[in-house]
Amino acid sequence: MIQELIRSTGDRLKVNNKKNKKDSYKITIIHPSAGVNWSGGSEIFAIEIARRLSTYFDVQLLSGAECGDFSRISGGIPRAYTYDLINQPLIKNFVHRFANHPEIIIExxxxxxxxxxxxxxxxxxxxxPCNDYGGLAVAAAVRAIKGTPILYTEHNSLLAQGKCLTRNLRFSPDRLIVYNDKTAAFARNIKSKQQVSIIPNGVDLEKFTPQGSKIDFGLNKPIVLCVASLNRNNHKRVDLAINAVSHLPQASLVLCGDGPDKDYFQSEGDRLLGSNRFKICTFPFDKMPEVYRSADIFTLPSINEPFGFAYIEAMASGLPVVATDDEMRRYIIGSCGILCDVTNPQIYAQALSQVLQANLQLNPQINALRFSWDAVALKYRDVILNTIKKIYS
Known part of the structure; x- marks a missing residue:
């Protein structure tokens, strides 16, 4: 790690100092959906890391909408702006012949x-770049002309058996960031000389806290909260949460999110739980701390979830967690909840009931301290300095 100040070959001071922004390293972050989509993990990551790296560097985020004094509108069309159009019945049947997610390709x-x-x-x-292969293509084209190094975080980890990571490694980022050892080993197996660092995602411990105002959802208590995009074809598996809570006689489920299958999940929730035990809500990101602290427990039954901001946001807000039993969930959640076979409704419901009965000695807020954004930003700072020094030395 580089902790000392670094000077360029021309002896121009590259100081991590707000007072000397014009003399500090310039970092360009790319995510055209940032500021538009506030439920996506990579979009939130781009904004949070840009904000915190601004303490050390001259940072500019090319975003879809204004999201801070460090951002600049990217100039293209964010995926959210085309989603409704391309999913019109006549258009959908045509464009989906060529791509599963045409809105992303358009972006x-x-x-x-x-x-x-x-x-x-x-x-x-x-x-x-923080927007997958679109940003990597931009960065690779610029590097081919100017030699500018590329830092890339793989937000998909090993989803789809590592298909996304395998594709993105073809762009040969100068430094790859992943979330765990398993993903790092996978990357090195594909490209043995790939420079890889392991850094987790972060949570704002000043925003996400058990203390503060709460929301009355108007439902029977206790409240089980699930935060996810509402898409039957993604890896979130929200239907498993609805089914599990339906096996609990008193608990209610608040499903916080939006997506193409919102009406489907609303119908399923009404059928299995009823209007007094089920609600779908959509909130802006700055309202989410209040949403978390208004619940009694958090659950998200994803399969192969790359990381999951929602887990650490929930724990920082004091909520115990019930989730899928896999390697990443064991690392993130640890002893601050129950990990189980969420595909079995009885086992899943029993885990929720056990946590709701408060028979477990849990301290999720302490566990969340491991993922402080400030600590994460320091690790990124050191990796950036190392990467730049290696290229320009």
Whole structure:
């Protein structure tokens, strides 16, 4: 790790100092959905890491909408702006013949040229794409011309048997960030010389806390909270949570999120739980701390969840967790909940009931301290300094 100050070959001071922003390293972060989609993990990551790295570097986030004094509109079309259009019945049948997620392809294509031109005409010391292969393509094109190094965090981890990671490694980022040893080993197996660092995601411990105002959902208590995008075809498996809570005679489920299958999940919740025990809510991100502290327990039955901001946000808010029993959940949640076979409704419901009965000695807020954004940002700072020094030395 580099803790000392670094000087360029021309002896220009590259100080991590707000007072000397014009002399500090320039970092360009790319995510055209940031500021538009507030439920996506990579979008939240881009904003939070940009905000905190601004303490050490001159940071600019190319985003879909204004999300801080460090952001600049990327110039293309964010995926959320095209989703409703391309899912109209006549259009959907046509475009989905060519791509499973055409809205993402549209975002990548329309943002490539404006982001590429911006990075060429506004010199930067490192490009940090956070929007998968679209941003990586921009960064790789700029590097081919100017030699600018690329830092990339793989938010998909080993989803789809590592298909996304395998594809993204073809862009040869100068430094790859992953969440765990298993993903790092997978990457090195594909590219033995790939530089890899392991850094978890973070949580804002000043925002997400048990203390503060709460929301009355108007449902029977206790409240089970699930935060997820509402898509039957993704890995969140929200239907398992609805089914499990239906086996508890008193508890209610608040499903916080939005997506193409909202009506389907509303129907399922009404059928299995009823209006006095089920509600779907959508809140802006700055309201989420209040949402978490208004519940009694958090659950998210995802399969192969790469990391999951919602777990650490819930724990920071004082909530115990019931989730899928896998390697990543064991690392994140530890003893602050129950991990189980969520595909078995009886086992899943029993785990929820056991945690709700408060028979476990849990301290989720203490566990969440491991994922402080400030600590995560320091690790990214050191990796960025190492990457830049290696390229320009």
């Amino acid at each position: 990548h294509l329309t943002n490539f040229l404006p982001c590429f031109i911006h990075c060429l005409t506004n010199p930067t010391d490192l490009i940090f």
